[in-house]
Amino acid sequence: MKNSYKTALLAFAALLFAAGCGKDKIVFPETPTGGEETGYLVLSGMNLGVSADVETLVSGPDASKAPATRTTVDADADFELSITSNTTQATVWEGTYGDIKAMDAPMELQPDRYTLRAASPDAIQPVAWETPEYAGSTEFTIVKKTTTTVSDLVCTLSNIKTTVELSADLKELFLDDGTDDLKTTVSLGEASCVFARDETRAAYFGAAAASNTLTVVLTGRYNVKGEGETPEYQPITMTQKIPNVKAGQWRKIAISVEHADEGNVQLVITVETWVYDEKIDVDVMSSSYSYGEEEIPDIDDETSDPDGPQVSLDGDHLIADPFRISAAIFDFDFDPVRCNDLISLIAAPQGDATIAEAYCVFDSDNAALLAALDGAGYTERKVPLYPDNGAADYAVVRTDNADRLLVKVNDAGMYGLYGYEGTHTAKIVVTDSRNRRTYTPLTLSVAKGGGSETGPAITGLDGFDLDTRHTIAPTDNPPLKVALDVTSATGITGFRIEILGGDVLPANELASLSLAPDMDLLHPATDAMKSRLQELGFLPKDGSSIEGATSMRFDISEFVPAMTVLDGTGNCDFRLTVSDAAGTTVKTLMFNVVH
Structure with missing residues (x-):
């Protein structure tokens, strides 16, 4: 696979650089003029x-x-x-x-x-x-x-392999009268498979999501009497969750008995995980079972249960990234105002659980928003969402056929948030029917039209950190994703880029590419430079102008890995200077190219 990836990367480098032999200058192919x-x-x-x-x-x-x-x-x-x-x-x-x-x-x-x-x-x-x-x-x-x-x-x-093995001492302690009632049921969502006492086959589950939870339920009749006594069997049920199960993994589940005394049985589950081309992990989980008693786990304050509901944003947004609210997402030609990018939350329970309760708690650096929440009667700025929707005027809350909770803020809610500039945090708290709770923070960044009072805003997308120097190499797989969101309250009036290429992209090589160490993206010096900037992702590929834009996406993800196939190594930076009527913002993309 590495050879195939390297071949593909070199082919991509050929597309961008059309490199000559030895240390000849790198020359881009000419931009097609027709045909x-x-x-x-x-x-x-x-x-x-x-x-x-x-x-x-x-x-x-x-x-x-x-x-x-x-x-x-x-x-x-x-x-x-x-x-x-x-x-x-x-x-x-x-x-x-x-x-x-x-x-x-x-x-x-x-x-x-x-x-x-x-x-x-x-x-x-x-x-x-x-x-x-x-x-x-x-x-x-x-x-x-x-x-x-x-x-x-x-x-x-591409599916999930699962096997179950019961230890010999465990099987000896469970009734074996031919009824085969000692069994282990493994479930993923609605799909389940029953492993009998001596089952040796593997079950293969389809991965319903990127990360899944297997539920393991062991049932049988256990001998509660000691050695030499007349056996007395009582039914028990033991449940264990195995989180973070993904396609391509083999989860080998082994169940054994640690000890049994005074009406309790200590069951130990060992889960061995194997993934293609990665090391083996072994997790050991113990479960103490009291006959006839089912325990409900306690909730640690502000600590998310890994088996609890998983909260995400629908669409292209990531829950870990700030959700940006600016004039660019509204259509002011309508009355009431319409929003083209609504906050849409999904809370997905794991296993056979359902959603029992959901609410969000707000905090903000804008005192006016906090005062508005207090004035609306939300105690401690807690807004109920489910089962009672305390924000019915601003959000639609429902469950779907998969028992997921869907929360979509409507036009009125989005425009209401737009009225409070600043950075707000909505902590989403969701509890499932098994009393497992998760806490998920969502950051809301609100600016009138985008940007701020001091100039445009430049923010990394998909987890890209603007404050880190990123090391890139030809062997990176997948390659680093470099995408930015640039927003302005009044519209972009200036956008310059300085390429501090060092030995990776020196000035003479840039000139051969129709580029320069310092370029005006609003007014490229030549048509060839404009075409090249569009090809590389510095300008919109559709040729649209960024002058006056209140929002634009800057994405050079396809260009960055191609830098690593050149001879030069070391630091290579791209300094972005973006201006609008309110001021100027400077951010630098920092890379270290290694071979």
């Missing part, structure tokens, strides 16, 4: 492999030293493949591995960045015995008048 020019893709020699990683794992202190026995076999001819444009998300080709093997000519494609995906022919089931499914993908770049070859692709497990 449709294509490139070519060769797949006929591609090897599609399936990584069958089914070795027995070693538990205990030597687990991390266990050698991984991985076997890659050739995929069946009916494996399904597709090629999708990363730009338009359109599928440009679909077929099977057999179709690829039969190809006798290159495939003609438009210049673009593409993703080749392969998957088992059978759809992933919610759960089924011994049904592993496999998938894999790789990216490549098509350059005009150039042939690109994809040589190999390895598919790995």
Whole structure:
């Protein structure tokens, strides 16, 4: 996979740099002036492999030293493949591995960045015995008048493998009268599989989300009498949650008895986790069971339960990023004013739980907002959301068929928040039916039209930290994502970029690329410079003007990894200076290129 990624990265570098041999200057291809020019893709020699990683794992202190026995076999001819444009998300080709093997000519494609995906022919089931499914993908770049070859692709497990093993001493302590009532039920959402006393098969679950929770329930009749006494069996039920379960993992569950006395049984669950090309982790969880008694976990104040409801934002927003409210998201031509970017929260319970209660607690650096909440009767600025909606005039609250809680702030609510400039925190507190609670902060950044009284606002998106020097290397996979949100209260009046390229992008090389160490993005010096800035993501690719804009996205994610294939190493910075009627803001993107 690393070789395939490196090949794709070098192809991308060729697209951007068209580098010559040795230490010749780097020259960009000329911007097309007309006509449709294509490139070519060769797949006929591609090897599609399936990584069958089914070795027995070693538990205990030597687990991390266990050698991984991985076997890659050739995929069946009916494996399904597709090629999708990363730009338009359109599928440009679909077929099977057999179709690829039969190809006798290159495939003609438009210049673009593409993703080749392969998957088992059978759809992933919610759960089924011994049904592993496999998938894999790789990216490549098509350059005009150039042939690109994809040589190999390895598919790995795409569902969740689960096995259960009961220790011999545990099975001896449970009644075995032929009824097979000692069983372990493993569930993921609505899908469940029952492992009998001596079950050796593996169950494969479809991953319902990026991170999932397995629920393990052991039931049976346990002997409460000591050795030498007449056995007396009582039914018990033990439940354990296993969080953070993801596609591609094998969760090997082993259940044993630690000790039993005075009406209690101490059950120990050991969960070994194996992930392709990563080390083995071993988690040990103990559960003390009192006969006939089910315990409800206590709630630690302000500490989220990992098995509690997971809160996220719908759409393109991340819950960890500030939600920006500015004039750019409103349509003032309507009465009442309409908002084009509503806050939409999702609270998803885990396992078989449902949402029992939800509310949010506000804090702010704007005293006027806090006073307004107090005046509206919200004690300690706590706004109930569910089961009683205390903000019915400003938000729609409901549950869906998956028992998720959906909270969408309406136009009135968004415009109401817009009236209070500053930084606000809405702490979302959600409790499920098993009394598990999570605390999720949502930061709201409100500025009239965007920006602030001292100038535009420049903020990193998708977790990008503007205050950190980021080390980038050719082996980064996935490559660093570099995207910014630039907002202005009155409209952008100036935007300059200084490239402090050092040995990575020196001035003479920039000149060969139709670029300069200091450039005016509102008024590029030449048409060639403007075209290059659009290609690299410094300006909107659709050619729209940023002058007067109250909001723009600055995304050079595709350009950054290409810097690492050059000879130069060291620091390479991009200083952004953005101005509007209120003032000027300067931020620097800082990188350290290593080989």
